Amino acid sequence: xxxxxQGAQFIERLERGLAALARLGEVRLGETPKDEVYRExxxxxxxxxxxxxxxxxxxxxxxVLICYALVNRPYMMDLQPDRSxxxxxxxxxxxxxxxxxxxxxxxxxHLGLEDYVLRYLPHCVDQVLTASGAxxxxxxxxxxxxxxxxxxxxxxxxxxxxxxxxxxxxxxxxSDSLLAKWARxxxxxxxxxxxxxxxxxLLNAMFLSLMPFRLTxxxxxxxxxxxxxxxxxxxxxxxxxWIFDSPDHPGEAFRQFINDFxxxxxxxxxxxxxxxxxxxxxxxxxxxxNIYARHDHLAPPDSSRMLGGLIGCSDYTAHEFxxxxxxxxxxxxxxxxIPPRIASWLRERDG
Amino acid sequence: MARDPxxxxxxxxxxxxxxxxxxxxxxxxxxxxxxxxHALMSNAEDPSTEAIRSWIERQRELLRGAGGGRAAxxxxxxxxxxxxxxxxxxxxxxxxxxxxxxQTYLHGMSRFTAASAEPRPPEAGLGAQTAAAQEASxxxxxxxxxxPSLGLAREHTQAWRDLLAAQQECQELQxxxxxxxxxVQNEALAxxxxxxxxxxxxxxxxxxxxxxECGEQAWLQIAGGExxxxxxxxxxxxxxxxxxxxxxxAECALRQLDLPTRSEVxxxxxxxxxxxxxxxxxxxxxxxx
Numbered sequence: 102x103x104x105x106x107q108g109a110q111f112i113e114r115l116e117r118g119l120a121a122l123a124r125l126g127e128v129r130l131g132e133t134p135k136d137e138v139y140r141e142x143x144x145x146x147x148x149x150x151x152x153x154x155x156x157x158x159x160x161x162x163x164x165v166l167i168c169y170a171l172v173n174r175p176y177m178m179d180l181q182p183d184r185s186x187x188x189x190x191x192x193x194x195x196x197x198x199x200x201x202x203x204x205x206x207x208x209x210x211h212l213g214l215e216d217y218v219l220r221y222l223p224h225c226v227d228q229v230l231t232a233s234g235a236x237x238x239x240x241x242x243x244x245x246x247x248x249x250x251x252x253x254x255x256x257x258x259x260x261x262x263x264x265x266x267x268x269x270x271x272x273x274x275x276s277d278s279l280l281a282k283w284a285r286x287x288x289x290x291x292x293x294x295x296x297x298x299x300x301x302x303l304l305n306a307m308f309l310s311l312m313p314f315r316l317t318x319x320x321x322x323x324x325x326x327x328x329x330x331x332x333x334x335x336x337x338x339x340x341x342x343w344i345f346d347s348p349d350h351p352g353e354a355f356r357q358f359i360n361d362f363x364x365x366x367x368x369x370x371x372x373x374x375x376x377x378x379x380x381x382x383x384x385x386x387x388x389x390x391n392i393y394a395r396h397d398h399l400a401p402p403d404s405s406r407m408l409g410g411l412i413g414c415s416d417y418t419a420h421e422f423x424x425x426x427x428x429x430x431x432x433x434x435x436x437x438x439i440p441p442r443i444a445s446w447l448r449e450r451d452g
Numbered sequence: 453m454a455r456d457p458x459x460x461x462x463x464x465x466x467x468x469x470x471x472x473x474x475x476x477x478x479x480x481x482x483x484x485x486x487x488x489x490h491a492l493m494s495n496a497e498d499p500s501t502e503a504i505r506s507w508i509e510r511q512r513e514l515l516r517g518a519g520g521g522r523a524a525x526x527x528x529x530x531x532x533x534x535x536x537x538x539x540x541x542x543x544x545x546x547x548x549x550x551x552x553x554x555q556t557y558l559h560g561m562s563r564f565t566a567a568s569a570e571p572r573p574p575e576a577g578l579g580a581q582t583a584a585a586q587e588a589s590x591x592x593x594x595x596x597x598x599x600p601s602l603g604l605a606r607e608h609t610q611a612w613r614d615l616l617a618a619q620q621e622c623q624e625l626q627x628x629x630x631x632x633x634x635x636v637q638n639e640a641l642a643x644x645x646x647x648x649x650x651x652x653x654x655x656x657x658x659x660x661x662x663x664x665e666c667g668e669q670a671w672l673q674i675a676g677g678e679x680x681x682x683x684x685x686x687x688x689x690x691x692x693x694x695x696x697x698x699x700x701x702a703e704c705a706l707r708q709l710d711l712p713t714r715s716e717v718x719x720x721x722x723x724x725x726x727x728x729x730x731x732x733x734x735x736x737x738x739x740x741x
Contacts, residue, residue: 286685
């Protein structure tokens with residue numbers, strides 16, 4: 102094909118793609134039915150309605166509480182019907198609750214990690230127990246929410262049966278993470294004093310700059326390959342919506358997280374203090390399933406893998422997913438692999 | 453009443469003290485008075501009574517000329533008769549100072565523009581012209597930054613000066629970052645050149661994808677280096693300082709309009725949070741009992 106023909110073909114595909122995008126309209130996300138069971142400040146606790154069980158599956162006794170990160174929105178766990186980790190868990194008999202941290206504003210700039218780990222999270226755990234009638238909870242922490250869950254499990258283990266961490270950064274110095282390297286020279290105290298909450302857009306710009314050529318250029322060029330596939334275009338727009346729907350990060354919690362967890366690697370050293378209490382991961386004596394992604398550029402495997410040597414329980418299981426930080430929620434492989442793995446692991450430890 | 457030769461001098465000192473404490477009303481008359489005092493003290497080692505009287509009269513004339521009849525009577529203990537005029541005088545004085553500041557700024561900007569427009573040899577290119585303009589800009593800002601702020605508007609002047617310095621710092625660091633980003637692009641092209649040397653490229657798309665991969669490789673190499681990490685950190689910190697300087701000026705304006713500032717709101721939010729903690733503690737204690 103001549104260069105002229107290639108050019109004409111490119112333009113024609115571009116036109117088709119733009120027309121298809123224009124026809125799509127607003128995408129819908131997080132549509133699995135759920136009910137609000139508790140609200141405190143901007144935090145909302147949801148309970149998902151049960152779905153039809155897959156053949157051979159039976160309900161689990163212990164409910165699952167998902168603790169998402171303060172970065173981005175939790176509907177990533179339920180992006181669309183055929184790419185929903187939450188649906189996968191519901192189909193396998195789990196009673197699923199989800200904490201939505203909301204969109205923090207200026208009034209929340211002084212919220213520290215102690216508010217999340219020692220106030221909101223315990224209150225949500227209590228509400229899950231009340232609503233489900235169970236005596237214990239399985240806590241599933243995702244990304245930064247995994248770090249919060251580790252702190253909670255170390256400080257207030259009494260109401261937990263099992264802990265699952267997904268793509269959770271444990272050590273920021275063990276890996277070759279660009280984020281950790283960049284953070285080293287930033288005066289986070291001054292930043293949060295001036296900005297208050299750290300803008301979601303600023304965080305997004307930082308995440309994009311981890312792979313600038315791919316994330317700001319190539320993925321949009323590749324979109325042209327899907328110009329004739331409305332479903333693929335819709336998937337793309339859903340992801341795009343999730344990526345840029347970034348809440349501001351509460352300032353004080355950000356300051357603590359970057360200084361302690363990222364710069365000082367204090368979680369590994371047992372030096373994190375939350376609400377005046379020292380977080381010692383050795384205090385975690387419940388079973389732990391640690392799921393990490395082989396190609397994760399935000400929470401690299403080396404950052405997660407070391408958890409097994411830090412906790413006080415010998416019932417530790419590591420599961421490596423052959424994908425990235427996002428693929429572990431939304432890829433077809435993740436739908437086939439992650440919910441069944443969680444379900445089978447929990448079923449063996451359902452009390 | 454016989455005039456005490458020291459009285460005029462004492463009055464003068466009193467007025468000078470008032471000037472130091474920021475009284476614009478006195479400040480209008482004082483430069484001439486200072487000159488007169490200096491002349492008296494340097495020319496007359498043993499001043500005659502006549503010379504002193506003459507000097508005192510001269511001071512009175514100067515004060516009258518500057519609306520100082522009122523100042524003189526005030527210094528003798530008489531109350532002010534025209535507060536409105538005082539305020540107008542202060543406003544005029546403030547305006548004069550700001551005008552002088554603006555003229556300094558415009559002078560600096562004109563120097564900056566002239567330096568930017570200065571013809572450069574073609575081989576020097578756009579980069580050299582930009583560098584020359586930046587140098588001129590830097591010189592101007594350095595001058596402005598080193599001169600001390602004085603007087604009633606000192607704090608305002610300092611706030612604007614801090615803002616200019618922060619802007620300048622950001623621009624310089626941004627420029628340094630741009631140099632690094634250009635280096636990434638150049639490295640990416642060099643990598644791509646090596647990649648395509650012995651390879652048959654099917655179409656533009658394949659070439660583009662190869663360029664993206666080379667770009668990411670080059671980026672990882674440079675952005676992961678200590679020098680770049682430090683530079684990016686410095687830039688981030690400089691933008692924080694710039695924002696802080698902007699906030700300082702914005703808060704000053706808000707206070708003048710008696711509107712709440714972010715600092716005030718933030719203090720209240722902190723207090724509310726602390727109160728909530730105390731309430732929660734009390735409730736927990738009450739439940740236990």
